Amino acid sequence: MTAVKREDALLESIGSTESLIVSYEELEEAARKKLTSGAFGYIRSGAGREETLQKNTLSFSKYSVVPRFLNDVSILDTRVKLFGKTYPYPILLAPVGMLKLADEQADIAAAKAAAKYGIPFIQSTVSSYSIEEIARETGNSPKWFQLYWSNHEEISLNMVRRAEEAGYEAIVLTVDTVMLGWREEDLRNRFSPLKLGYGKANYETDSAFLSTLSDHQHDTIIQGILDNIFHPHLTWKQVSKLKQHTNLPILLKGILHPDDALLAIEHGVDGIIVSNHGGRQLDGVIASVDALPAIIDAVDGRVPILFDSGIRRGSDIVKALALGASAVLIGRPFVYSLAVGGQRGVELLLERLIQETNVSISLAGAASIEELHRLQIVYHR
Numbered sequence: 001m002t003a004v005k006r007e008d009a010l011l012e013s014i015g016s017t018e019s020l021i022v023s024y025e026e027l028e029e030a031a032r033k034k035l036t037s038g039a040f041g042y043i044r045s046g047a048g049r050e051e052t053l054q055k056n057t058l059s060f061s062k063y064s065v066v067p068r069f070l071n072d073v074s075i076l077d078t079r080v081k082l083f084g085k086t087y088p089y090p091i092l093l094a095p096v097g098m099l100k101l102a103d104e105q106a107d108i109a110a111a112k113a114a115a116k117y118g119i120p121f122i123q124s125t126v127s128s129y130s131i132e133e134i135a136r137e138t139g140n141s142p143k144w145f146q147l148y149w150s151n152h153e154e155i156s157l158n159m160v161r162r163a164e165e166a167g168y169e170a171i172v173l174t175v176d177t178v179m180l181g182w183r184e185e186d187l188r189n190r191f192s193p194l195k196l197g198y199g200k201a202n203y204e205t206d207s208a209f210l211s212t213l214s215d216h217q218h219d220t221i222i223q224g225i226l227d228n229i230f231h232p233h234l235t236w237k238q239v240s241k242l243k244q245h246t247n248l249p250i251l252l253k254g255i256l257h258p259d260d261a262l263l264a265i266e267h268g269v270d271g272i273i274v275s276n277h278g279g280r281q282l283d284g285v286i287a288s289v290d291a292l293p294a295i296i297d298a299v300d301g302r303v304p305i306l307f308d309s310g311i312r313r314g315s316d317i318v319k320a321l322a323l324g325a326s327a328v329l330i331g332r333p334f335v336y337s338l339a340v341g342g343q344r345g346v347e348l349l350l351e352r353l354i355q356e357t358n359v360s361i362s363l364a365g366a367a368s369i370e371e372l373h374r375l376q377i378v379y380h381r
């Protein structure tokens with residue numbers, strides 16, 4: 001439990017010569033200057049005309065917090081318990097592939113920054129370093145593994161086994177990527193980081209994957225990844241299979257309909273991540289925050305509901321938690337921070353985000369996440 005740090009404490013916790021980026025907009029601009037147009041476009045953009053990408057952030061302003069006062073908020077408890085583990089903050093780093101686009105140390109740098117705050121790092125299937133490399137570099141800090149189902153089922157099950165052996169704490173099965181979204185920015189830039197090999201680390205170290213190939217040349221590996229990564233045949237059958245195969249908790253990422261959330265529970269899923277992949281898959285889908293209330297209602301506390309897509313600041317986190325989410329995942333803000341300042345860049349982002357969240361929870365009149373869940377939120381069009 002921590003006494004709430006104020007904004008002047010943020011200045012104390014960073015070096016006097018370190019440049020402080022305060023808002024998301026400034027961060028995005030700094031990343032734009034640092035990255036090639038292909039890499040920046042890949043990270044920033046959404047699918048189609050980017051309607052959903054925009055709605056993800058704009059929709060937060062339709063929800064207003066109704067604060068309570070005269071509640072002692074001098075000590076704040078931001079701990080969350082998920083699947084028997086307690087984490088200090090209701091924040092996780094979202095799975096993001098191909099992080100070498102942003103920084104040479106990529107996943108290792110981001111995972112080390114998250115470890116400093118006890119924040120779980122969710123490693124993507126298409127990470128730039130392998131499960132074993134990241135585990136070796138980061139010891140026993142909390143890590144989860146995100147799975148893209150492979151067309152050869154044994155590759156998926158082998159990757160899950162590797163994550164389990166490396167001490168990862170949960171499996172996140174992403175369900176909204178049966179094929180790649182229609183990404184106009186990448187078409188314009190003719191940019192495919194997957195084809196350039198930024199996301200091959202887990203595949204080229206996977207015995208089940210390698211055994212499906214005729215040789216282990218670079219081009220054969222890349223083609224093998226492309227043949228496996230999109231999985232239009234994925235159904236609840238594979239979810240049940242995955243459940244039988246591992247003792248780790250399983251979360252489904254990308255759920256937007258309450259009935260899918262209920263089906264997930266029927267199939268033994270342990271948690272749900274309400275997400276539209278940061279507006280990168282089907283353009284025109286519901287903003288993630290607009291999907292959250294109905295799913296919270298339908299699930300009624302049976303499994304934890306996590307949330308991502310559009311979180312840009314602490315006050316967004318307060319809204320998502322007040323609507324009932326147990327924790328949130330951060331995507332682009334940490335990728336930009338990695339591009340701008342490597343591991344230290346991500347640490348500075350987390351420091352600022354945590355402190356803003358702490359101040360926001362306290363100003364809303366809550367002293368814990370449980371109290372925040374009881375806060376009233378009003379909706380207006």
Ligand code: FNR
Pocket residue numbers: 042043044056094095096097098124125126146174253275276277278279280308309310311329330331332333335
């Ligand atoms: C992603 N996301 C993602 N999700 C996933 O399950 N596996 C992955 O490999 C990736 N890769 C990826 C790359 C990049 C560059 C971005 C921006 C996003 C989606 C990610 O986990 C998360 O859902 C969104 O980023 C959340 O939205 P915000 O926070 O970026 O608005």
